[in-house]
Amino acid sequence: MDKGISVTLWLLLLVCHTGSTESQTFCPARCQCFTPAKLLCADERMSSLPKNISTQVKELIIMITPLAYLLPNSFRESPHLNKLVFYNNALRSVHSQAFEDLTELQELEISGSPWLDHLFLGTFSKQRNLTKLLLNFNRFKTVLPGTFDSLKQLETLQMKGNIISHLPTFLLQNLHNLHVLDLSQNKLAEVHRGMFSGLDKLEIFRMNYNLIQNLSSDTFHNVSQLVELSLEGNKISELANEIFSSLTKLRVLNLRGNLLTTFSDKVFGIQPSSLKELNLKGNKLRELSPLSQLTSLAHLILSSNQLSNLPSDIFSNVTALETLDLSENQLQLLPEGIFYELLGMKEINLQKNNISKVDVKLFEDQMLIQQLYLSDNQLQNLPSGFLDSFVVQHTVRLHGNPWKCDCHMWYLHDWVMKNSQEIEMLEKMFCKGPAYLNGQAVASIGREQLVCQISDKEMPDVSSCTLKATNDTMIVKCKVNESSPLTVKVQFQEEGGSITEHILKSVFP
Template identity: 70%
Template sequence: MDKHLSLTLLLMLLLCPKSNTESQTSCPYRCQCFTPLQVLCAEERMTSLPKNMCRQVKELIVMTSAVAYLLPHTLEESPQLTELVFLNNALRSIHAQAFENLTQLQELEISGNPWLENLFMGTFSQQRNLTKLLLNFNRFKTVLPGMFDSLKQMETLQMKGNIISHLPMFLFLNLHNLRVLDLSQNKLEEVKRETFFGLTSLEILKVNNNLISNLTCDTFHTISQLTELHLEGNKISELTDGIFSVLTQLNVLNLRGNLLTTFSQEVFGFNVSNLRELNLKGNRLTELSSLSRLTSLTDLVLSSNQLSSLPEDIFRNVTLLENLDLSENQLSLLPELIFYNLSGIISIHLHKNNLRRLEPKLFNDQWLTQQIYLSDNQLETLPPGLFDPFIVDYTVRLHGNPWRCDCHMWYLHDWVLRNNDIIQRQDSVLCNSPGFLRQHVVASVDKDQLVCRVSADEMPDLRSCSIQAFDDTMIVKCKVDKCSPMTVKVQFQEDDGSITEHVLKTEHSECSNGTRIEGPVH
């Protein structure tokens, strides 16, 4: 049962004002009448459908009742119904003639019945005007051949959340107006070519969370008008080249939560100009080749895979891309030109990878980007100018990285101070090193503390310097070769580990042959 629909109905029941005396006399017992056209019956003790219902009523909703059987001619007094909904009831059996008189019915739902295991042939034989049939979250194991033959006007058919293991041949043969087919959360093991024979007008196919193990080019041969194909939550481990080549109108392809280890644009052949959304989240991808033929792609989800590297030309020609999610992979480095010419991209999700550094020109073409997520990587610093190309308001995530707060942090430190309002979770952007700044918030660190230790090879020649000590005073004298600015920092460390720092700078107008630095010794 659709949880949102159920909640909406319950809220309607709780918030709807009580009927006045006149309306109570015309409204069926144990039911609520919102309008003269709508009746809701939600009573756990109700074991049979209401009698003597007004002939004005067009919509009847029965939910959370104890109704277990729909008998022949149960609804014969309400042939005017156009919508009939059974949600979360105790239905065990529906007679083949239960809906015989409901010839005006346009929408029918029978969902959320844990003891309803089958439907009889002919149950929908008189519903020639039916456009929507929902049979979700029951216990259907099979669907009889010819069950839907009379439903030539049907546009939406849902049978998700059952335990259907196979579908008979030609089941959808007469459904020439079908637009939405949802077979999610069943036990389908294989979809054969004949299953979808005749669905030439099908636009949306959802086969989510089943156990489809084998797909071939013939599977989609007769449903070439698909605009959305949902195969998420299956056990698909391989896609053969050209498998989607007949789906020339495809806009959305969802392969989330399968077992794919590789993915190639060759699965589309050369007919991929309309594909806008591709979702490969939660597979086992370790390799991804070029997607350059997907020139209409706007949304690409590759998160929660095992990608450790990507080719530089993978997004070449995919210039309409707006949303890219590469999070939760094992990427350690991105080629500098991987996002080249993707000037319309809005969001780039790179969080939860193993990125150790970023190339300076990585985002050079991303002027309109609004979201950059770099959190939870292994970044210690960022190259100067990395964020400079962005010209619109945007948000950044930087937390969860082992930032090294030394002289290489100057660009990022200045940028953080200037842009603190766009950094999400700024208080979690912490220094990991050096030791005396560990766990300090980057924005709270003084720039003068961002220093680098000098290695032996980089140590200047100190032979011209001398040190003299008198009581609590130390004098350092160094001769310089020419007039030049110089900065000297002296740090005193207390017993408790705290640091006191003094900074001395020479001015151009005061240059001399020697620079003297004095300070008390503690």
């Protein structure tokens, strides 16, 4: 059941009960009114339609009743209704002439009737002014050809949450003004060429949670005005090349929750696509081809797949990209120039991967970044300067990595202490090593604790070196030869913590 609709109707019921005393005087029994034009009936004892409905009533809502049948000319006394809603009733059958007198009706909803499994041909034959028809969460298995032929002004059609497994070829052929089509949560197993014939102004098309398995290149041939297409929650495992090539005005494509293992921009044909948002979350993607045709793409969601690597040029032409979600994949490394020239990027989500190393220039062009999520990876440290490109206030997540809190972490520790207000869940950013710092929060330790210990094998031979101190001068003298080159580093640390380093190497002719 659509919780949003349910909440809305219950709020409406509450408003009805708080209506003025004056408005109650013209209400039928077991109903509530809050204006002369709006009537709501919600009573578990109401087995038939209310009698003596005022001719002033324009909106009628009937919900949560045992009403089982709508008989011929059920609304003969209310010909001026422009909105009629049946929600969560016990409807079993609607007569083909039940709405015969409602020629002014603009919105009709029959939803939440678990025993209503069919509609008769001609049920909507007189509703030529209807713009919105909602038939959600019933038990429809199919819809007869011609059911919607008279609804030439229809803009919104929803049939989600039924068990529809087949749509007649020309079911929607007369719906030239249709803007919204929702067939989500059904059992459609196939989308064929003629299904959407005639929908030349279709703007939003949703087929969420169906069981579509096969799509051909002709499936969307007659819906060139599509702006939003959702095929979420189906069983689509493959997309034919150019399958979306006729959708030249498509802005949003939702393929979330299918079985795709690969994706290529060839599905859009050879012309640059107008697509703004592409959602591929929750598929089984193992590889992606460069998305060079998606020059207008601003939002790309690739989370919850099986990606382990990406081509270095995958985003080379996607210069309008603003948000990118690659979370919950199996990425280990990212090519150095993968985000090159993506100057408008605002959000990058890389959390819950296996990334163990990042290049210092990875986000060099992302100066306007606002959100960067690197949490729950395998990072031990970050290269010096890695987070210095950003020029606007931003939010960063770094927790859930096995941070190695030694001398190689000086840069990151300094950045964390300076930018602690910009780090989400900083208290969960812990050191994994060395052992004596394991489990301690990075922000809780001092810089002087970040030291690198040298093993005996790594220790250079300094037996030939001597140290002599005279007043404020220290002298280090080492005997060297060509077979034992030596490098000496001298570091001066100021009170503020900054370090100046001088390096001397033994040089031989």
